[in-house]
Amino acid sequence: MASYYDIDDIIMEDELISTVFQIGANGVGMLDPGAERNCVEQGAKVELPFWLAHELHLRQAVAVTVPPCFNQKTRKEIQADAACVDLKSRCSYFYELGCKVAPLIGDRTIGSFLLYAFTGRYKEVLSKAHSAAFIMAPKFLTLLTKEETRLYEAARSSMTAFKKWRVGGPRFERASILRKRKPTD
Amino acid sequence: MYGRRASQLLKDLSTNEPGQLSSFDTDAFDQVIKECDAHHIELQGMMRKMQEEGLDMQTTRNADHYGAVIHHLALIRNKRCLMAYVYNRAEVIQSLRWKVGAVLPQEVQQKVNYSEEEYFKNHSAALESYMSEMEVDLTVDMVPPKDPYIKVRVLDDIGDVFLSDQSPNLARHSIHFLK
Numbered sequence: 001m002a003s004y005y006d007i008d009d010i011i012m013e014d015e016l017i018s019t020v021f022q023i024g025a026n027g028v029g030m031l032d033p034g035a036e037r038n039c040v041e042q043g044a045k046v047e048l049p050f051w052l053a054h055e056l057h058l059r060q061a062v063a064v065t066v067p068p069c070f071n072q073k074t075r076k077e078i079q080a081d082a083a084c085v086d087l088k089s090r091c092s093y094f095y096e097l098g099c100k101v102a103p104l105i106g107d108r109t110i111g112s113f114l115l116y117a118f119t120g121r122y123k124e125v126l127s128k129a130h131s132a133a134f135i136m137a138p139k140f141l142t143l144l145t146k147e148e149t150r151l152y153e154a155a156r157s158s159m160t161a162f163k164k165w166r167v168g169g170p171r172f173e174r175a176s177i178l179r180k181r182k183p184t185d
Numbered sequence: 186m187y188g189r190r191a192s193q194l195l196k197d198l199s200t201n202e203p204g205q206l207s208s209f210d211t212d213a214f215d216q217v218i219k220e221c222d223a224h225h226i227e228l229q230g231m232m233r234k235m236q237e238e239g240l241d242m243q244t245t246r247n248a249d250h251y252g253a254v255i256h257h258l259a260l261i262r263n264k265r266c267l268m269a270y271v272y273n274r275a276e277v278i279q280s281l282r283w284k285v286g287a288v289l290p291q292e293v294q295q296k297v298n299y300s301e302e303e304y305f306k307n308h309s310a311a312l313e314s315y316m317s318e319m320e321v322d323l324t325v326d327m328v329p330p331k332d333p334y335i336k337v338r339v340l341d342d343i344g345d346v347f348l349s350d351q352s353p354n355l356a357r358h359s360i361h362f363l364k
Contacts (some may be wrong), residue, residue, distance in 0.1 A: 004265065005272045007199050014192045025251035027227055030187065040246065049188065055258050061251055 008146060012093040013051040017101070019062040020045050050100065055105050064104045069094060075113060082120025086143045094145045121148060129155035187259045191217045191266030206277050209298040214267070221263045228256040234239060255260050282312065283324055334362045 003009040026039040040046060048062070056062040069073075069091040077085045087094045095114055102110040121144075128140055129152050144152060194213045201207050228229055231253035240247070281293065286290040287309050289297070297305070316322055353361050 003271045007195050007273060010195055010266060010269055011192060011199065023246070023251055024248040026248040026254060027231055027252040028255045039252065051262055052187070052255065052258060054257075056251075059251075059254065061254075107268070110189060 008093070009096075012096045013054075013092060014049050015093060016047045017050050017053045017067050018045060018047050019053050019056070020065065021062055023061050025061075050097070053099070054104065064101070066105055066107065067091070067097065067101060070098060070101070070110060070113070078113070078117045078120070082117050082143055083124035084143070085117075086123075086147075087117075087145045088142055092146050095147055100102075107158050122151075125152050126155060127132075128152070130159055175182070186204065188262040188266065190220060191263045194270055195266055198273060204280065206281075206293060206296050209274070209301065211298070214270075215262050216304040217267055221260055222303060224256045224260045224263070228260070231256065253288050263280055274301060275304055279308060281305070282309055286324070287313070335364075337361050337363050 021040055021042055021044050024042045026104060028038075028040055048056070053062060053064055057064055069087075074085070074090065091097055095118065098110050098114045102108075122138070124164070125144065125148055141149065190213065194210060194217065197207070197210065197213075208211075231249045233250050235247075235253075247341050274297075278297065281289065282305065285293075289302075289305060312323070337356045338360045339357060342357045345352060348363060350364070353359075353363075355361070
């Protein structure tokens, strides 16, 4: 349960997934904006947050459809040029959601697709992080998912630490008192 | 409803700088607790309805059952969000003790809840009692020293010693600079 208190995990599970109810459910009319009475009909298409869809799927109450960020259109865009696709607007928890959704919809290709997208974008992330200019490429930052942004920040901070070290001179400065070593015996 | 307000609470928490604390959002917190109560009432209503119809609680899977399940799950979700909110704030407060010392600065004092203040005081007291028993102050020297050498005076005649980078002769009353 290491991720029970993890804020990113909780926010990620709030992403909406479109599902089709296999059963009717009473008293939960608020889930479906098109419901007339206070219940959800069987066969109704409802957008549920991921945590709810996951639990109901385990109880065989809903059928989960592919989220829009993994559909054919996105796949084609990523195959064309992975680095320029704006993943943040589609789904800022792209990778985590993909990992969790894959067993629900039984799609084996999601794993390799995620890997392909990540390797293509990672090259860009690294090269942009190590280049010199400072508030550079803010446009690029808006395309990155949360995970990639964290990687980018980490690379940035290590680059600044490195630069500081280079400018700062030798790491161990021996104190002046050490210059004259006292004679032994 | 259904955990949206609670997620909003957590999103506000995540927009903070890491290590910084915003003021405790009591309104949102109370709203989420009210939602939990509402879910609980609905849940009980469903279960009572099922009992009135004489259905077996363990095995029936009708529409009421699933409605009850959804309310139950929403309740658990709200609980998780509230726990995560309090837990993450508590972690920040803990780290504050090590960074800032035993007294909270004024601007932080305004932002924390009453129970968070108590938590800080108790944590501080536990730390103090441990440090006084061990007679060591753990909160100084949080950064390792830049200079790795210390000055050493030898008390007894030991002779030649092979250390990782030097091999001094440790005769009595001699002073060396060792790692």
